[in-house]
Every structure is written in C-alpha cells, then in structure tokens.
Amino acid sequence: MSGAEFYHWIAQHPHWAGWAVFLIAMAESLAVIGMLVPGVAMMFAAGALIGAGALAFEPVCAYAVAGAVAGDGVSFWLGWRYRERLRKLWPFSRHPGMLDRGVAFFRRHGGLSVLLGRFVGPIRAVIPLVAGMLAMPVPRFLIINVLSALLWGPLYLLPGMAFGASLELASQVAGRLAALLVALVAVLWGTVWLSKHLYAYFRPRAHGLILRTFDLCKVHPRFGRLALPLLDPTQPDYPGLLAWALLLGGGAVGAGWLVPGDRMPVSLAAWRHPWADYGLTVCAELGASPAVLAFCAGIGGWLWHRGQRLAALHGLIGVGFAATLGALTGGLQRAPLVDGPVLNGIAAYGFAAVLVADRWRGPVYGAAALLVVLIAFGRLYTGAGDFLALGFTLGLGALWLVLVGVAYRRHRAPGTPSDGLVVVAPLALMAIAAALAASHGPEDFAYRPAPVAIRTADWLAGGWSALPAHRLQTFGRPDQALSVQWAAPLAEIRAWLIGAGWREPRAPSPSALLGTLRPDTGIAALPVLPHFNQSEADVLRLIRPTTEGRWLIVRFWPSGLRLAEGDVPVWLGSVAFLEARQILGLVRFSEEQVGDPQAWDLLVAQLATRAGVMVQSGPEGRQALLVLPGKPP
Known part of the structure; x- marks a missing residue:
C-alpha cells in the first residue's frame, strides 16, 4: 500500500479513523492504562492528518471528546465500585504512591481536580478513579468530565493540525524527504519507547520468570528438554539451542509456504529522494552478509583473543542460524517470510548488545533495537523487503536472540569482562558503516532514466x-x-x-x-x-x-x-x-x-x-x- 493509497483509504473510511481516535482518547483517559498509552503522540498524529487534509476536524474532534468522556467515566465507575479495595489490587498494591498522590491532589483542589487532572501528566490516569473512590457526586463529575473533554480534544489536536498543515505546505516543495524524515523519526521514537518499557517491565521480573520456567519444566518434561539446557548451567546448552533452531527454522519455512511474505504489499516509492536513497541504502546494507560477516569477524576475533571463547561460540551459533535460515528460505520460496538481512542484523548486533550490556543495559538494548529497525526500514524503503516479512522476521529474530542471550548468560563464568567490547563493537560498526557510505554517494541515486x-x-x-x-x-x-x-x-x-x-x-x-x-x-x-x-x-x-x-x-x-x-x-x-x-x-x-x-x-x-x-x-x-x-x- 503506497502513501497515496493509505491517504485514499483514510479519506474513504473516516469513520474507522474516528473510532481509532475514540479508542486512543479512551485508553489515554483510563485508569492505569493511560500511563502506558502514548496518547499525546497519537493525538498529535491524528491532528497532523487533519492538518494535511486527510481527515475532517469536526468528526475527529467529536470522537476524541467522546473517547475522553468514556475513559474518565469508566475510571470513575471503577473507583465508585471498588472504593478502598482498589488499594489491594495491582498495581496499587505494589505502588501505593500512585493512589496517594491522586488523593492528595483531589483533596487539595476538590472537583476542579477532574478538570486539572485532564492536563497534568503524572496524575492524569488516576484522578477520575480517585474521584469515584472518594464519592464525588455523580452529576458534578459528569458536568466537569464533559467540559474538560471539550477543552482537551481540540487542544490536543491543534498542535498536530498546525504541524500537518505546515508539512502539507512543505510537501509541495520537498514532500518525500520531509515526510520520510517525520515517518523515520516516528518509527525510531516508537522503537525507543517500546524498548524502554519492555526493559523496565522484564528487568525486575527476569529472575521470577526463570524460576517459574523451572517449575513448568517439572510439570511438562517435553518442554523441559527444550528449556532446561538453556537455563541450567550444569547442562550443556548447545543441544538445546540446536533443538530450538530446528523448531524455529522449520516453523518459519512452513509459515512461508502458507503465507507468502509479499501478502501485505507496502510501497514507499512515493517517498523516494536521492539523499534518502543514499542514507537508507547504507542502513539496509548493514544487514547484508558482507557487513555482518565483517562485524562478526572483528568481534569474534577480539573475543577469541581475549579468551572469551564461550561468547564467540554463542555468537557464531546465533549468526549461523540466521544466515542459514535466510539462505534456505530465499532459495526455496518465491516470497519468503524471513528477511535474511534483518535476521542477520538481529543476530549479530543484538548479540553484541547482550555481550556489552552489563552496565548500561537499557541504552545498549535501545541502541541495538534502533539499528535493527533502521535496517528494516531501509529495506522497506528501497523495495528490497516486504512489510509482512519484516514484521515476522523482527518477531522471530527477537525470540532467537532471547534464547541465545539467556543461554550465554546462564552458562558464562561469573565476572566475565566486557569493558573492552564497549569500545570495540561501536568502532567496528562505525568502520563498516563508513566503508558502505564511501562505496555510494547521492549522485548514484540522482539519475533520470534514458528516454x-x-x-x-x-x-x-x-x-x-x-x-x-x-x-x-x-x-x-x-x-x-x-x-x-x-x-x-x-x-x-x-x-x-x-x-x-x-x-x-x-x-x-x-x-x-x-x-x-x-x-x-x-x-x-x-x-x-x-x-x-x-x-x-x-x-x-x-x-x-x-x-x-x-x-x-x-x-x-x-x-x-x-x-x-x-x-x-x-x-x-x-x-x-x-x-x-x-x-x-x-x-x-x-x-x-x-x-x-x-x-x-x-x-x-x-x-x-x-x-x-x-x-x-x-x-x-x-x-x-x-x-x-x-x-x-
């Protein structure tokens, strides 16, 4: 689907876009859920579509107001229904300060807190809940809820509208480049947001997940044959990794026969620009075999020289699986569901992040995710990758990286140093990127076909x-x-x-x-x-x-x-x-x-x-x- 076709779909189905805005506004206003949903960014995007002319302001604003009223109304009902029992429910049982701050704010400002809370980020998602918990009169809450939503909807849409209108003007001069930069920034921002929240969620729960996995292995012996070699340091993990590689590889090949990778066509041809062609071609080639092999040779040689052979072998297993599966599906299937270069990038750069991320895990994992997403976006932009295949490969590669990373961390010797790799890995990556950039130039893409x-x-x-x-x-x-x-x-x-x-x-x-x-x-x-x-x-x-x-x-x-x-x-x-x-x-x-x-x-x-x-x-x-x-x- 090209950008023009997407625009046409939005124009022909504005009610679906309206319902999407309704759900976003409702989720952004719901208790607790509003803290997890990037509602401000989504409302900004809806406003940008209005400014660009893809949507009409009045119906979208009405959907936003209705969603905000519904979200606060549901939160108020939950507070009214459960009252003090809320303190015993997750997440308030583990984070009682969330409710305490909302209660203090409500008691300080009274009914006005429902209006103010609509625009105050930290306590936005709990104020309606607190209002119900403290038995605010229902008619008074409904009046303030509707009035605050009538203010909130337009105010949250207007910044995006101004941006979208200005972008529409700019697009008449350099539309592809400007819109591509906006899309790329949005994708990268979403990657950082998702990486940050996933890491924040799993980090304190990792040990508990491992213990529960041990318990599950006792109940299900067949699952134990797959999981225990990776988790138990007393067992060799290579047979387990081989079994997982065969399982994932067979599943990927079978899925490719059932659902071709080009089943969901998405084209960014309308976004092409010589400078973007240059930059994103270099990004896409970071996942190609020459770049990945050069990176692995540099990192593997350094690890072997430092005596960290276990890390080198796990990296070889991870990249070997990716290269083998990519070549196999590419040779057997017309439109494989596995994108080889993206899978290579996940295995190589993702495992390097596992090795480096002893001290700065969040930033390192976030940087690796950004790099992989850049490779995927570059392949989609240049037409070398298919949207469905890229999405499937990102999920498959993430699962494989988790398996290899867990196996390595559970079997490595305590105190294995990684300080030198913090310098070696970025230097190797920058050298490879510089070589790829030097092999191309914007002039290579600024051509006009012969008449x-x-x-x-x-x-x-x-x-x-x-x-x-x-x-x-x-x-x-x-x-x-x-x-x-x-x-x-x-x-x-x-x-x-x-x-x-x-x-x-x-x-x-x-x-x-x-x-x-x-x-x-x-x-x-x-x-x-x-x-x-x-x-x-x-x-x-x-x-x-x-x-x-x-x-x-x-x-x-x-x-x-x-x-x-x-x-x-x-x-x-x-x-x-x-x-x-x-x-x-x-x-x-x-x-x-x-x-x-x-x-x-x-x-x-x-x-x-x-x-x-x-x-x-x-x-x-x-x-x-x-x-x-x-x-x-």
Whole structure:
C-alpha cells in the first residue's frame, strides 16, 4: 500500500479513523492504562492528518471528546465500585504512591481536580478513579468530565493540525524527504519507547520468570528438554539451542509456504529522494552478509583473543542460524517470510548488545533495537523487503536472540569482562558503516532514466496507456490524474497556452508570502508552489480564470517518452481547480481541488480548437487528452 493509497483509504473510511481516535482518547483517559498509552503522540498524529487534509476536524474532534468522556467515566465507575479495595489490587498494591498522590491532589483542589487532572501528566490516569473512590457526586463529575473533554480534544489536536498543515505546505516543495524524515523519526521514537518499557517491565521480573520456567519444566518434561539446557548451567546448552533452531527454522519455512511474505504489499516509492536513497541504502546494507560477516569477524576475533571463547561460540551459533535460515528460505520460496538481512542484523548486533550490556543495559538494548529497525526500514524503503516479512522476521529474530542471550548468560563464568567490547563493537560498526557510505554517494541515486522512443502511431494506438495514470505523491488525493499527454517542446506548450489566456502564477517571494497573511488575498496573488511526481518537480505550471470565477491550473512533468519522428518529448500533465485555503484562520495559500471532472472538460473544450488533439479511452475508464506537435496560435 503506497502513501497515496493509505491517504485514499483514510479519506474513504473516516469513520474507522474516528473510532481509532475514540479508542486512543479512551485508553489515554483510563485508569492505569493511560500511563502506558502514548496518547499525546497519537493525538498529535491524528491532528497532523487533519492538518494535511486527510481527515475532517469536526468528526475527529467529536470522537476524541467522546473517547475522553468514556475513559474518565469508566475510571470513575471503577473507583465508585471498588472504593478502598482498589488499594489491594495491582498495581496499587505494589505502588501505593500512585493512589496517594491522586488523593492528595483531589483533596487539595476538590472537583476542579477532574478538570486539572485532564492536563497534568503524572496524575492524569488516576484522578477520575480517585474521584469515584472518594464519592464525588455523580452529576458534578459528569458536568466537569464533559467540559474538560471539550477543552482537551481540540487542544490536543491543534498542535498536530498546525504541524500537518505546515508539512502539507512543505510537501509541495520537498514532500518525500520531509515526510520520510517525520515517518523515520516516528518509527525510531516508537522503537525507543517500546524498548524502554519492555526493559523496565522484564528487568525486575527476569529472575521470577526463570524460576517459574523451572517449575513448568517439572510439570511438562517435553518442554523441559527444550528449556532446561538453556537455563541450567550444569547442562550443556548447545543441544538445546540446536533443538530450538530446528523448531524455529522449520516453523518459519512452513509459515512461508502458507503465507507468502509479499501478502501485505507496502510501497514507499512515493517517498523516494536521492539523499534518502543514499542514507537508507547504507542502513539496509548493514544487514547484508558482507557487513555482518565483517562485524562478526572483528568481534569474534577480539573475543577469541581475549579468551572469551564461550561468547564467540554463542555468537557464531546465533549468526549461523540466521544466515542459514535466510539462505534456505530465499532459495526455496518465491516470497519468503524471513528477511535474511534483518535476521542477520538481529543476530549479530543484538548479540553484541547482550555481550556489552552489563552496565548500561537499557541504552545498549535501545541502541541495538534502533539499528535493527533502521535496517528494516531501509529495506522497506528501497523495495528490497516486504512489510509482512519484516514484521515476522523482527518477531522471530527477537525470540532467537532471547534464547541465545539467556543461554550465554546462564552458562558464562561469573565476572566475565566486557569493558573492552564497549569500545570495540561501536568502532567496528562505525568502520563498516563508513566503508558502505564511501562505496555510494547521492549522485548514484540522482539519475533520470534514458528516454524511450516510440512511433507516433504506436503512441496514439495505445502506447499512451503505458504511462502513469496518476501522480505519484506523498500527500494529496490519489485521484490526481495525469490526464494530459502533450507531445511538443516545452516552449511550444507554454507559448500556446499563454496565447490562449493562461498566465504564469505568482512565484514564491517575501512579498508573496506576506500576502498569505491577508484573509482577502485572491488566487492570482497567492504563490503557487511546485508539485512533485516521484522525483521530478513540475517543469511548467500555468493558471487561468474561468467564466464562473474559478481558477484552473495545469502542470506538466517529463514522461520519459519521446516520439521517434523528430525526437519530440512527451509531457505528462494534470489539470485541476485552484482554490484558496486557510489554516486556522491565519495563513492563506492556494491548493488544488482535484477529482472534479469539470476542470478536465474545460481544458478539452479549449484545446478542441487546436489541430492534432484527440481524447482516448483506456482500461478501467481511463481517459487521456493527447496533443500532437503543432504551431503556436
């Protein structure tokens, strides 16, 4: 699914997006759960979709308010129902300070605390619970709950709306790069957030989990044959690791036959940019066999030299399983469910983190997770990896890393030093990354395919339908059709259209930007920014008023096609109405209102007076206006 298709899905199913906002707002307001849900970030994302035009403000805000009211209402009911018994329930039984702080805040501010608590992070998720526990009158709570939600919804959406609107403007100039950076930052932030919370959850419980696993092994001997060799230091762990490798490997191969890795297509082609191609290609290659082998050779050699052969052997087992399974599934299956480079990265860099993380476990594990996610994102971005396969591999690799890491830590000698590896591992990684970066450059990706020559008769007979039907973009409606194909030198197209009443739009300038702050600025005085089709900005844009008072805009991009007779280039064009839009009543700018067939009809009617113009129909109702070379009027 491309970015445009996702946008189209959101636009066609706004009620699903609304329900998602409702659930987010409700979860963010629920007792205890609100502490775990990154509701602020999710509401910011919903606001960004509103600002970008994918969602309408009023219904989304209504869903957010309803979710906030419902979440606080459920929390209040729980407090009213269980009262002091809450102190004996988890998590308050283990963390009584959570309730104590909420009670103190409520007694200090009374009913106003329900309003204030909606916006105060540390006690937000317990105040409604405390209000019910302390028997706040129900009518009073309901009034304050609704009023606070009416304030909370818009305030939490507005920052994202402003960001999304500004990003929508920026996307007209460098949309793929700007949006890609936002998406990458969001993915990396989510990785850090998840790593931090998982580590915080499992660290104090690790010893208890091991003891419970021992008990489970006694009850289930078959499970014990798999688990005990990894956990019991008195037993050799290599047979257990081999058994787990066969079990996981067989399961992965079988799952790949049942569910191909390309079952859930996701394309980031609309986000491509030469600089992003460069950086993310380097990231993706960190999981390739040459980089992983170089890293393992450096780390393994250092471990062997220092006498830490147990660590070196466990690392070899971990990476050997990943390399073998990746090669096996890649050779046997058309669309394997295992992404070899990502699995290699988890095994190599993840196990290095296990070796290093004696003192700074949280930051080290977080850094390793970031690196693996960068590899996965790079493969998805470059089209080398499939979304479903990447998700499956991340889960499979994490499980395998846990097994190898637990086996190593349970069998290593106490006090095994890792101080030197804290320096060696990052240096080896940086050296490999530098070598990969030096082997590429942005200029390697900033290329334009060689033009394809076609005879005029073949172009008219059906060759035109091989060109893209829609503009490939990051933001904007996916129904922005490239419904014009004009064969002529660009200067000829410009001259003909200007002679027919079209004009150059106002270019961005300091004075033009000041005009965007005036609420009465007309279309002709507003700057018109370039649009991108894949990696190409439009090479010509012209506007023209209609008799109804509306404005039309045409844009043209290179098609990569040339007519063999005379070597004439063919340009892809779009036509749409241009209207003024205002952000939060402050900034005014021009925006295309695509999808209105009347705009195309008006252009067809105007070009009908020109020789060499025809309308062709293609599959799935596609229509194109084909214009042959001619002379300006």
